[in-house]
Amino acid sequence: MPQSTALLDWYDRHHRDLPWRVSPADAALGVLPDPYHVWLSEIMLQQTTVGAVKSYFVAFLHTWPTIEALAAADEDDILRAWAGLGYYSRARNLHKCARSIVADHGGRFPQTIEGLKALPGIGDYTAAAIAAIAFDMPVAVVDGNIERIVSRLYRIADALPAAKKPIKQKMAILTPSERPGDFAQAMMDLGSSLCSPKKPACVLCPFTSNCEAEMAGDMERFPVKAPKKQKPTRRGVAFLIRRADGAIWLQKRPAKGLLASMAQVPTTDWSDKNTGEQFDLATALSHAPDGLKFHKKTGQVTHTFTHFHLLLDVYEATTSHKAPMADGWWSTPLDINGEALPTVFRKVVEFAA
DNA sequence: AATCCGGGGCG
DNA sequence: CGCCCAGGATT
Structure with missing residues (x-):
């Protein structure tokens, strides 16, 4: 069984019910999530934990049910609703992006990586995540969790950020043409649960004995990072x-x-x-x-x-x-x-x- | 490649 | 207390 299949099986058995995901029943019918929901959740989740995002996501969707409503909102109302979530440029770019989608793209998200990346607040990661999750495109999604998993699977010795390129190449090879969005989310779920920075639960991991770091017993060395500056x-x-x-x-x-x-x-x-x-x-x-x-x-x-x-x-x-x-x-x-x-x-x- | 940008949860 | 997190924009 291919590694991607083993991971997707693990994902289906451990499905997490999150406000921006479609139900397992709908997913089984091939229903894709609303791109507006995917985009909003991915912006909120940038450097922010799932637990912190949930209530903000529900509140935003209640106040602005459509991207047209969000585009028509007052920016100060968006900043007030974002208060406490951090990285406030995300909120201002969120509004700019919504207005661009409505004014320049007929209310729909571009269905190419380049088109998505041209929008405010959407970079490499978010463009790939939207393409894979909302549009079922087989693109390599790489976030912090996936950097940790892939760098362990292949014991990548380069330090970040230089390691980003080989990590993305490996992720592209791993990503299946079937259910690429679920595969990306499965990798992120795995990274936030079993493949943790410290004391990973390798015995429960679906990549059993296909992980080079686990074989070598030095999982916690990866990903290699440059030392951090101390804060004044x-x-x-x-x-x-x-x-x-x-x-x-x-x-x-x-x-x-x-x-x-x-x-x-x-x-x-x-x-x-x-x-x-x-x-x-x-x-x-x-x-x-x-x-x-x-x-x-x-x-x-x-x-x-x-x-x-x-x-x-x-x-x-x-x-x-x-x-x-x-x-x-x-x-x-x-x-x-x-x-x-x-x-x-x-x-x-x-x-x- | 480095720096600036928040906040919370966890060991 | 340090580390980490579904990163992006700017320089």
């Missing part, structure tokens, strides 16, 4: 301005850079010159909003981004209902949960509650 710690001050009724003053962040176009409480910058002992609190406080009496909250808010740790002091002030500065808006306790507020600022609000 940056510091800053966040200003929580509270109205008598509990509303909090928010602002919109710039359209480029970290947490672009999202909401924030007023804050000093966290640039890399505010690293470690170079941080000057007095200079930071000189940027405090005028005309308010702030008092420092005891303790700090900590948050870790992709490439730095952040330590925030929190200063709080209360004021009348008059706007404390030119840009921004009051967000009442009822509104705050629906704001496009990234997790670091939700921590600040919660910290000062």
Whole structure:
């Protein structure tokens, strides 16, 4: 029995019911999933776990049932719905892509890899995933899970990212012409369950004794990766301005850079010159909003981004209902949960509650 | 090829 | 606490 068949058998016996998959009964009839659902789920799943995505996917589909509805949405509504999921450029590219599909492609996804890759937010992986899962095209899908599995199957010694090319070649050979989408999803399910980074459950693996790393007993060496840079710690001050009724003053962040176009409480910058002992609190406080009496909250808010740790002091002030500065808006306790507020600022609000 | 971009779960 | 995750865009 070919290795791909053994894996598909394993997949059918361990089928996971996920909101973006068709039911096993429909799949048996050859029903393919809605490309809109496949695309939306794949964008959300970029560097994000299945458990984190599920509720967001269901909510998005409820609010915007079709790609036409999503294309017609206000971008700020999409950012609010995306808040907490991370990598916010995905949300802005999601909207751009939906508008392009509707305006330039008659509301349908292109059915070629090149056509898909030309769309905002769709790269090598996502183009292949949509082609295989939504259009039944026998293309090699390679994500982080599959890099780990294939690098173990063939004991690929090259370090990532140089190993990507040989991995994709091997995956292309493995991928069957029948059920290529299920094969890709089976590989990803295998990677997120049995073929884990540490202590893989090789005894249960459908690639029994066809895995070179398992034969050699050094599975955990693969995939080989370059050592990572350590993250610096940056510091800053966040200003929580509270109205008598509990509303909090928010602002919109710039359209480029970290947490672009999202909401924030007023804050000093966290640039890399505010690293470690170079941080000057007095200079930071000189940027405090005028005309308010702030008092420092005891303790700090900590948050870790992709490439730095952040330590925030929190200063709080209360004021009348008059706007404390030119840009921004009051967000009442009822509104705050629906704001496009990234997790670091939700921590600040919660910290000062 | 390196860097920037979030957040959470797990050992 | 470090590592990893259904990566893409930019430089």
